[in-house]
Amino acid sequence: DDPGHLPRALTATAPQLALRDGTLHTPHLTRLDLSEHLPEDEPGAPGAWRQDGTVLITGGAGALGSLVARHLAATHGVRHLLLIGRRGGDTPGAEQLRSALGQSGAQVTFARCDVTDREALAEVLADVPEDRPLTAVVHAAGVLADATITSLTPEAVDAVLAPKVNAATHLDELTRDSDLDAFVLFSSVAGLLGTPGQGNYAAANAWLDALAAHRRALGLPGQALAWGLWADTGETDDTGKPDGPGGMGAALGEADVARWARTGIAPLTPALGLASLDAALRTGIPNIVPARLDLPALRAPAGSGDVPFILRDFITRPVRRAAASAATSGISTLTAGPAGLDEPALHAELLGLVRAEAARVLGHDSAGAIDPDQDFKALGFDSLTAVELRNRVNAAAGARLAPTVVFNHPTPAALARHLRDELLGTSPASVPGTRPASLSTANVDDPVVVVGMACRYPGGVASPEGLWDLVRSGGEGISEFPGDRG
Template sequence: TLTLRPLTGLPNAPTHDNHLYTLTWPSLSPVEQSALDGPCAILGIDDPDSAQALRDVLDAPAQICTGLDQISELPDPPPVILVPCPAAGTDRVVGGAHALTRRVLRLLQEYLTDERLAGSRVVLVTTNAVAVDTSEDVDLVQSPVWGLVRSVQAEHPGRITLVDLDDRPAAHQMLLPAIGAALDRDEPQLALRGTNVHVPRLTRLPNGASGGDEDGAFGTLVPGGTVLITGGTGTLGRLVAEHLVTTHGATHLLLASRTGPDAPQAQELSRHLEELGANVATTACDTADPDQLAELLAGIPEDHPLTAVIHAAGVIDDAIATSLTPEQVDRVFAPKVDAAWNLHHQTRHLPLDTFVMFSSAAATFGPPGVAGYAAANGFLDALAAHRQAEGLPGQSIGWGYWQQETGMTGHLTDTDRNRLTRSGMTPITSEQGLALLDAAVRSTRPHLLAAPINVRQLTGPAAPLFAALVQGGATRPTAAASTRTAGLADQLAALSPDEQDERVLDLVRTNIAAVLAHASPEGVDTSRPFNELGFDSLTAIELRNGLSNATGHRLPATLVFDYPTPLALARHLRSQLAPSTPQLVLHQLDTLESTLAAITREDITDTKITKRLQGLLTKIGKLGSPAGETNTLDDLRSATNEELFKLVDDDLNIS
């Protein structure tokens, strides 16, 4: 029999506050001399002055290049390519943010698709693009770059490093040592403040650490004041509007969206809120258009002045980084970057009590496939810091994904949701989200993340960002990958060729099942093309990354297109992981050829190289001769150098 009883007295039961996180920047342990191997190149993004200024402060040889093609054509491309982002003024914030984000995206697309640069790492250098502490102001033009690159880093691990400097010369002089430390410790993101090197870490906001009034910003809504909600007719806007009326006593709401009263359920929402006792105006307004916003604000009655702004508008346009277009970036930026800046600029003279922006955790976590969206929300996070630095109210809440379907999550498939779950994200219920909103606005911090995280999913080699949440911290990916690679190679070496094929095919099927959320690897048909199995560009990237991590080999982004079935892919991986004897010999001959090119004939004559090669060729001749027959290669021991070189060139085809 089964007997059930209520569970009572559960210790440390999680509350909504437990799902609020903040981004901290602890100092890295003392950084010593640079571990960079060889000189670096400096690439100016249409700005040679920035490149020259950076080289002037580096205590190391560095070549300034005008384009990636110039670097890729070098005989030995440098291991590190420094790319300084030009600082921008505040007169063209929105235009500058659009332009710089597009330029960085174009550069990264060129870099990631040039196989000649596969051994080089791009280090993108920004200045004051992120706030290491709450007292810092930020460069709003450069801030979207961090959201963009974080997503690209997830798609292409180990290819890009982000470094943010302050204006002090000491930070520039620490750049190369810090990069060396970052590469050695597998830290993808750094911030240099003077001689201190900081790394981003996600930490839980302690219960009761919100600060401010007990009732929070919403508890201090001015009676009779107007609350503007952008995206007010969308799913989240409707939830927030009702919550402000029923929980916080809001009496005058202005709901703005591009479609306004023509939006689905807009009329029904207005009637419902009015029945609850609120005065509601629903207006069609594209807040990305400064003229439309100015007209909207001018229409707010003087006896009910604007006292609170909640910016919840947004759209998403997904694509992997190498396929993302400038038009997609602009489309996502419009309701986020353009609208938020317009709201900031046109209300900064008003005595607002609340200015809350709905951002996304994507700007901090950097999931794959949303580089443009992450960049746009990175601007909101920076704008909140900028407003507080100016003494204005401002807060950006980076949300995880909501369980209730919204205009930005309705396109998610089971595969997408499974990817989020495996990353540690759990969906936010409506009740939970509103409670998180109340908890967040009680905080005085400009940026918080409201994203329930399943810490159990982060166990093992967690990303450095989550190291503070995982017991024992993050595992160093390089060491872990080396261990896995050695272990897999040893396993394959002990197997027969048929067993090797089976083992690698099982590895491929297991990773496919994980990406496509199959119940077991056995359900994967190894003869069907990947596109018929349900793969798209994003799942192809995820499979490539999973197999790269499992094998320790850097695999191309075009992997599933180069090897279009699981069986073909497994055979390719097996040839890389456990090459046959002829493959090993050919690889060693390639190495020998490149080595011989570096020495002179006199070196060969003065050493035992000739005799060794003659002896090896004699053995090859005997292996290829029928028993009892005399092979002419037996006479190679008496061959001259010229005859030997001709034989190597003609017969072995390694010239």
Template sequence: AAPGAAELEAELSALGAKVTIAACDFADRAATAELLDSLPDLDAVVHAAGVLDDGVLDSLTPQRLATVLKSKVDSAITLDELTRNRDLSAFVLFSSLAATLGAAGQGNYVAANAVLDALAEHRAGLGLPATSIAWGPWAGAGMAAGTGTRSERGGIRPLAPDVATAALGQALSGSDTVVAVADVDWAQFAPGFTAVRAARLLDDLPEARRALETVVKPEPDFRAKLDALTGPERERALLDLVRAEVAAVLGYASPATVDPGLAFKELGLDSLTAVELRNGLAAVTGLSLPATLGFDYANPAALAQHLGRELGPADPAAAAEAELDRIEAAFAALTAEQLAGTRITTRLQALLSRLGTGPAENTRQKLETASETEIFDFIDNELGLA
């Protein structure tokens, strides 16, 4: 028996409860049958077993899958088969929200809990009692201990135990075979959950729909903005994007606190958050990116350079137009007095000569004798900056 089992049994017995605490591997059919035979008055089964062996999909092995399935699936199937002849009032399976929504780095755990949901549906189809509850993380101790910060960043808050037990009672008194119970901040969760692709799962949830309706779409989009930039400004925009995504995934206070020269591992990136980083960057850039993105490049600066290569060079025409916009804004801030005595006239002459905008000699002559006001008019009319 588990440590403290005798003390727990004594406390419950003092409250008038009939308690039997026994150690049993429920994946072992013979041991389970022996235990059930010792409980002739068994009225309900609550299956709350589970173990974790997390890792991204390409790191999973048959053994790592079997480890999780044995605890979750094998034991549930054994209990199902060996209690078919019992008149049970309830057969409760503790599933996980991971099977409902998916969970990065938990492919084996997702699959195991999906089987529990399917088993409940199967039992219900046979007219047997069955309820599978896809739980979000519980606060305090348990399998979710230590994951609170990460899950809360995604909008899934730990359930208070008293709220969770109240929800359990509601689930058992209802008619649904499979239910999900979680404390969700929809304003935070829904946009992130649909960042890479739409999710029909949320269509019937009013809270999720309202959250998605309030999401402000950036205008212009990142790629359009990037195409209008060149040189250092383009490089800075790419690095800002990477730092912002890293800060969001790893919980940094702001993108400015992310050191672009520090290795991703030193920044705190692991296999799970690497997937989240890839998803965020893919959503913004529209690129097809590998899940190993955070490990393929030394640091945020190197990753930003890679994204720049993948996105291709800026459109020359768009970049030139953006530069003209900047020139127009600069001239708008100058007075005729400030313009006098500068080399601007000479540089405009050289630029127009290269562009072949009209006869160069005539243009040069006009600019040489033009007043400050006439030069402003020339910029507006000839270069199309008006």
């Protein structure tokens, strides 16, 4: 009711605000003091696992599910495990898992069940023996279908939301009358940070976070663990090669892993991940982020304003001030400098900058790995890394390049020439009365830009990648870019 809240909200630098009991709150993560949470002493305490009950794990024969199953049997003495998955006991590695669990003294039941099918799940739960009733649920199932927002299809959204959201809903509703000690949802930090190319995955995990809080508000057990990146969770053979299921992180390429590293999120080893699981469950807190932060890496991008707002407590200087300082530094270095450089020398400077930033985006050790005349796509760029390169070049040079600049200037040398023209004021965009033949954007100052939002692609193209291929082919059949007709 206080009219002063609106002006304060409009002038706040936080991207999100919540008004509770007359006070404005901003989101942030803080380090959890585990010394306040002692190990469990008896059944029913947070983190305790009853040995006479059944623990249900969705995705139980998958990478994380099997890892958790082995841990519960070997470390916590759980004796009855119900592992649910689409392929049940036919999942590769299931028999090896059964054998390993048996050696730890646990009995395992594999159930072939699509957890998005409520009736099928209800049948599986009805078959749990009365002498070892259901006492805990661990929902570890999940699917990835990464794509930029403009490339997301309804099918890609459903494929990711169904095994997370629908399955959790069914588990919640069907176990309300069960005497559960734990209801654990494997969420992801993607729901908090909004990782590039994972709009569907971020939404699904944010919903899991909300479900855990809702259950706790109802007096029911519920925890959502918003995991950071896991290292490869699969087994290895004698040569060190993967010999078993790998987690979702196992599907990441070098550029994807490098992108995660720049956010300050380091991979969790299986041992550290399982220790984090135990620690999180002992707290009983409904929403926890078990993630390994690389603080030097997290603080490194502070100059370009790339640190997520929610992690601001882990850096030493305000993001916006650092971003402004970096932009000013870039302008003074590269726009005040051309007076002392001829165009070839300036081009060489800028080409070095572009190659260096391209190497960082792709995770290379040096700019020497970047061929100045090779197509960006051949170098390993996709639509996500292209936008990241544009953002980094903008921050380093104090420039205002359009989000489609890597599509329109598809080699490092071409991008450097365009950047030179922008800084010297000789590009079409810098000359009054002219307009560039490139896709328009409403605000090129945003640090994160969705490429092609509300654009109609030419030549039957349906995605940014398809547009890239069309541009590389010479744009045959394109008379103009349709950005202004959106």
